[in-house]
Amino acid sequence: MSKVEEFEELRPLLFSIAYRILGSVGEAEDAVQETWLRFDGSATRPTSTKAFLSAAVTRISIDVLRSARVRREEYVGPWFPEPLLADPYEDPARSVELADSVSMAALLLLERLSPLERAVFVLREVFGFGFDEVAAAVGRSEAACRQLLVRARRHMEAGRPRFEAAREEREELASRFFDALREGDVAGLRELLAADVAMVGDGGGKAPQLARPVVGADNVARLLASVVPWLARIDVTFAPHEVNGQPGAIFRDRDGKVLHTMALDVLDGQIQTIRSVINPDKLGHVGPVADAWAIHREVRQVRRPAQ
Secondary structure, three states, X not given: OOHHHHHHHHHXXXXXXXXXXXXXXXXXXXXXXXXXXXXXXXXXXXXXXXXXXXXXXXXXXXXXXXXXXXXXXOOOOOOOOOOOOOOOXXXXXXXXXHHHHOOXXXXXXXXXXXXXXXXXXXXXXXXXXXXXHHHHHXXXXXXXXXXXXXXXXXXXXXXOOOOOOOHHHHHHHHHHHXXXXXXOOHHXXXXXXXXXXXXXXXXXXXXOOOOOOEEOHHHHHHHHHHHHHXXXXXXXXXXXXXXXXXXXXXXXXXXXXXXXXXXXXXXOOEEXXXXXXXXXXXXXXXXXXXXXXHHHHHHHHHHOOOO
């Protein structure tokens, strides 16, 4: 195989590693491109191309994450990962780990880890790399990587929910939720929400967003049932779509441009968290982005009583 063929065969894996370390589609794609440049510029062919490229993309991602953390500390409002509509890497032997690790909830837990802990956890727990490969990728001894993994597991387990929902259960519950959302059915929505459900939006100060999380089944149900019908009046539509491996939806304006994504955390038979990403900087990879401020103004105009 040529260098290009080898690289393209491994591209899905490299992107998936980088995305889980960075939580950003754009930064992950840049890390993969930088990895190609290093591979293409190497005078010798590595013994294991997979090991070489995985190590390169991991080191690049760690460096990017360290600088990104400074920016995230200054972020306006809640920070969420960029929504991922489909994970390009598949491995039937590790399908459960792959699906769990890409959810919004899991990626937010990974934010608690140091860059090295995060990289070690992703390579070892998610992709099943040997400790020798992990050590080579992060530039630490195997013993040090084992300690990093112990600390990472401790942080991750402390934040994980007690109950996981089966895929079929999540999809059935989400289908009922979106049906009730279309109808503006407060009672139907409330029935599906956990008592302490939280609805949170990431606008990054660049789009209209909730001033603070909305908490409680009644509050969330009433808010959703009051907002979505007005959006429908100005031809905003939504279609269910998997977001970060979880049930979700993509909202679009009348021209088909992306307004925001929504992802649902379904646990123990109820919706626990609703996360929306409306920051336009995080939606470009989904498609052309709508002007959220213009839509906000149009909704306010429509809601004004007739003069």
